[in-house]
Amino acid sequence: MNNNFLSGLGIVLLCESAVAVPAGTTIDGGNTIHKTDVITPGAKWKDLEGKEIQAHGGGILHYKGVYYWYGEDKADGYLNYIGVSCYSSKDLVHWDHVSTALPSQSMPAEYGAKGILERPKVIFNSKTDKFVMWMHLDHPGYSHSVAGVAISDSPQGPFKYLGELSPIQGSTYRDMNLYKDRNGAAYAIFSGDNNASLYAVELNADYTNVKTPMIEGTTWAQIVPNESREAPAPFYYNGHYYLLSSGTSGWAPNAAECYEAPHILGPWHSIGNPFVGKESNTTFNSQSTFVLPVAKHPGCFIYMGDRWNPGNLADSRYIWLPFKVHKDGTFHIHWRDSWSLSLFNHWTSPVKE
Ligand code: GAL
Numbered sequence: 001m002n003n004n005f006l007s008g009l010g011i012v013l014l015c016e017s018a019v020a021v022p023a024g025t026t027i028d029g030g031n032t033i034h035k036t037d038v039i040t041p042g043a044k045w046k047d048l049e050g051k052e053i054q055a056h057g058g059g060i061l062h063y064k065g066v067y068y069w070y071g072e073d074k075a076d077g078y079l080n081y082i083g084v085s086c087y088s089s090k091d092l093v094h095w096d097h098v099s100t101a102l103p104s105q106s107m108p109a110e111y112g113a114k115g116i117l118e119r120p121k122v123i124f125n126s127k128t129d130k131f132v133m134w135m136h137l138d139h140p141g142y143s144h145s146v147a148g149v150a151i152s153d154s155p156q157g158p159f160k161y162l163g164e165l166s167p168i169q170g171s172t173y174r175d176m177n178l179y180k181d182r183n184g185a186a187y188a189i190f191s192g193d194n195n196a197s198l199y200a201v202e203l204n205a206d207y208t209n210v211k212t213p214m215i216e217g218t219t220w221a222q223i224v225p226n227e228s229r230e231a232p233a234p235f236y237y238n239g240h241y242y243l244l245s246s247g248t249s250g251w252a253p254n255a256a257e258c259y260e261a262p263h264i265l266g267p268w269h270s271i272g273n274p275f276v277g278k279e280s281n282t283t284f285n286s287q288s289t290f291v292l293p294v295a296k297h298p299g300c301f302i303y304m305g306d307r308w309n310p311g312n313l314a315d316s317r318y319i320w321l322p323f324k325v326h327k328d329g330t331f332h333i334h335w336r337d338s339w340s341l342s343l344f345n346h347w348t349s350p351v352k353e
Pocket of ligand 1: 119
């Protein structure tokens with residue numbers, strides 16, 4: 001394979017001959033076209049049609065060998081003008097825009113083009129065979145701050161909006177994530193109490209509401225009290241739950257902090273900022289949104305962050321970086337100008353999915 005590719009995604013490459021090849025591919029001496037597998041954090045990332053990917057504050061569902069990336073489509077601006085986008089890929093590098101999985105028009109007007117829909121996440125419920133989406137819904141000024149729930153029979157949607165709720169009575173619901181545990185129990189993890197504290201709340205059997213009766217310490221917990229953390233991104237490895245988070249400075253990046261616990265409901269304790277090197281105090285100019293386990297490489301993960309561009313939110317970029325959790329449970333995340341998914345083969349031998 002010829003390594004003469006330029007900075008990876010979205011760039012048309014010309015190597016040994018003057019033959020134009022599609023974005024995301026490279027060409028060798030024999031003019032054979034190969035797909036590249038390079039991720040360039042912070043570069044414009046285009047879908048298979050050549051349009052910039054719009055999946056901000058997003059997350060990934062891995063279902064039947066396909067990755068589905070859901071996120072905020074901000075092509076038309078800050079408010080929920082368009083809806084939740086869905087892209088699919090088999091290799092995590094080349095993404096097909098499959099749908100607007102939850103179109104803005106299918107939402108109540110207050111959360112449609114006049115409202116705010118942020119950080120949508122999707123998990124699959126194998127008992128009901130439904131795909132379940134949770135999101136943060138709000139009014140401009142973040143004066144309402146509730147959870148929204150939608151379901152679909154297929155990953156690409158269209159998702160049907162079911163309604164809104166406040167998982168913890170009296171608490172706001174803002175930056176959020178979903179976490180499906182190994183026993184099938186699922187949790188909403190979110191920033192509550194006007195972003196003062198992070199909460200985890202177990203969902204009911206069909207994942208469309210909270211599990212009742214709610215019992216503190218058993219079905220829900222204030223997992224990181226009074227530390228003003230948001231952008232929670234949970235993951236699990238080898239008996240340890242981890243939770244990446246950001247500080248609360250709006251679109252401006254800040255230092256990450258990671259927490260670790262023996263159970264999703266805690267007790268959680270800080271293990272500090274895992275980002276190292278230049279600009280690690282701004283999480284390499286990004287804010288966490290998701291951590292993706294690499295299915296074939298246990299212990300290997302991809303950090304997914306948003307590099308928000310407040311002046312032009314549509315042009316916010318994606319910071320994806322690989323990392324490996326060591327046997328002793330420690331890990332660090334380093335900056336890379338570009339990296340290839342084959343890196344994981346150097347870290348661990350692939351296992352069957
Ligand atoms: C951040 C949050 C983003 C968005 C932004 C608006 O704190 O993580 O998702 O809500 O504020 O300023």
